[in-house]
Amino acid sequence: MGALEQAKTMSREDVLNKIEALKLQEAGIHAGPLRAHLDAALAENAEEGTELTVAAALNNGDTDQVLLGVLRGGPEKIFEGLAIAAYALGTEKKVLYLPEADAELAKSLENTAAKYQAEVKAEFLNIRENKGNALIHIVTCADLADAFADQYTPGVYVSVNGGEVKKAAPDTKIADLADTEGAKALLLGYRLHQPEDAQLTVAEAGIANGVVRVLTEKDCIVAETEKKLTASRKQSCGKCVFCREGLIQLQYMQKEITEGRGKAEYLDLTKEIGEAMCYSTPCTMGQVSAEVALTATELFGKEYEAHIKKKNCPAGVCSSFVNIYIDPKLCSGCEECVDVCPKDCIEGKAKYIHMIDDFDCTKCGKCIEACPEDAIVQTTGKVPKLPNRLTKVGKFRKH
Ligand code: SF4
Numbered sequence: 535m536g537a538l539e540q541a542k543t544m545s546r547e548d549v550l551n552k553i554e555a556l557k558l559q560e561a562g563i564h565a566g567p568l569r570a571h572l573d574a575a576l577a578e579n580a581e582e583g584t585e586l587t588v589a590a591a592l593n594n595g596d597t598d599q600v601l602l603g604v605l606r607g608g609p610e611k612i613f614e615g616l617a618i619a620a621y622a623l624g625t626e627k628k629v630l631y632l633p634e635a636d637a638e639l640a641k642s643l644e645n646t647a648a649k650y651q652a653e654v655k656a657e658f659l660n661i662r663e664n665k666g667n668a669l670i671h672i673v674t675c676a677d678l679a680d681a682f683a684d685q686y687t688p689g690v691y692v693s694v695n696g697g698e699v700k701k702a703a704p705d706t707k708i709a710d711l712a713d714t715e716g717a718k719a720l721l722l723g724y725r726l727h728q729p730e731d732a733q734l735t736v737a738e739a740g741i742a743n744g745v746v747r748v749l750t751e752k753d754c755i756v757a758e759t760e761k762k763l764t765a766s767r768k769q770s771c772g773k774c775v776f777c778r779e780g781l782i783q784l785q786y787m788q789k790e791i792t793e794g795r796g797k798a799e800y801l802d803l804t805k806e807i808g809e810a811m812c813y814s815t816p817c818t819m820g821q822v823s824a825e826v827a828l829t830a831t832e833l834f835g836k837e838y839e840a841h842i843k844k845k846n847c848p849a850g851v852c853s854s855f856v857n858i859y860i861d862p863k864l865c866s867g868c869e870e871c872v873d874v875c876p877k878d879c880i881e882g883k884a885k886y887i888h889m890i891d892d893f894d895c896t897k898c899g900k901c902i903e904a905c906p907e908d909a910i911v912q913t914t915g916k917v918p919k920l921p922n923r924l925t926k927v928g929k930f931r932k933h
């Protein structure tokens with residue numbers, strides 16, 4: 535007997551009691567006992583006086599979307615769980631929301647959805663329009679289906695460094711899931727952590743979006759923060775001032791810092807704006823998208839200081855702080871680099887020392903790979919004296 539059939543042999547109250555007895559949890563950002571979550575949805579619906587719909591989705595603030603892997607791994611299970619939740623709440627109306635970019639996935643699920651009399655929509659879940667509806671996480675649906683098929687085990691779904699999504703027992707330590715040797719920082723859920731937090735369990739780490747990522751010396755904290763804020767800006771519906779404007783400001787400041795125009799006051803401003811966003815927005819996008827910037831500035835202040843005061847990116851990632859030059863002592867004038875440069879910004883001719891025009895160079899590194907003499911140097915430090923006009927190989931003198 536399938537999980538839904540099993541649930542339907544029970545009364546609605548018994549289904550809710552089983553959810554409580556198994557200590558099932560609502561997954562995602564608003565994690566907590568599922569029974570209480572469903573009771574609260576019923577109470578809110580009674581206040582609104584509208585027909586109740588159960589809507590399953592990822593959290594709006596989830597830009598990584600690794601938890602969609604749970605759906606891709608077993609779509610039928612998600613619809614079963616959604617239908618069980620609807621049965622427990624006494625409604626027939628069920629909708630599965632997928633990210634806007636996943637229209638093809640939504641289409642491929644239409645037949646399965648029809649089997650469960652559910653709708654599938656590839657659109658942003660509008661919190662205001664869903665007032666009075668029961669919103670549950672896609673992962674909660676998977677747990678519900680497992681629970682009524684007597685296969686439920688507690689745990690947290692995680693994807694390590696973008697790998698396959700797997701359920702980890704709640705007491706599993708991060709260090710047992712990921713190789714954290716050489717870690718500079720850990721991204722656990724929406725927050726950055728110090729490497730020592732690898733000793734936290736997955737339950738303690740509060741991984742609401744399934745993301746476990748190890749950042750090493752090769753990763754720039756500021757650039758990573760900027761990337762995540764850019765992803766949030768793209769996904770935000772922009773209807774709330776604090777979310778829309780807050781994301782613009784936070785992303786702008788990180789971008790300025792990575793491009794060498796950072797100001798010391800940006801750190802305080804990031805805190806002020808980020809905290810205001812967490813408390814002043816109605817959906818999870820506004821509530822969590824500032825977390826990465828807040829934790830980055832709080833825990834990795836030295837990396838920000840290096841960018842702002844020393845004009846240096848310790849990871850060598852921010853290209854504004856990286857210099858690429860041709861060592862005049864090593865260049866043989868072979869012209870290989872000229873052929874690969876996509877910007878035509880290497881000057882030279884056969885048997886002459888070549889020179890890079892810094893203005894147009896994008897620091898793509900193609901010339902470095904092409905140079906047979908290892909004469910092209912990438913550095914975040916000082917650039918030595920270089921020729922300022924075409925000079926024959928072997929004729930360059932510093933003074
Ligand atoms: S918090 Fe952001 S994403 Fe959520 S409704 Fe407001 S503007 Fe849209």
Ligand code: SF4
Pocket residue numbers: 858874875876877878879880890894895896897898899900901902
């Ligand atoms: S780094 Fe790229 S753009 Fe710059 S000189 Fe080399 S090949 Fe050209």
Ligand code: SF4
Pocket residue numbers: 860864865866867868869870871872882888904905906907908909910
């Ligand atoms: S590829 Fe290297 S050695 Fe050849 S011209 Fe360019 S910098 Fe000089």
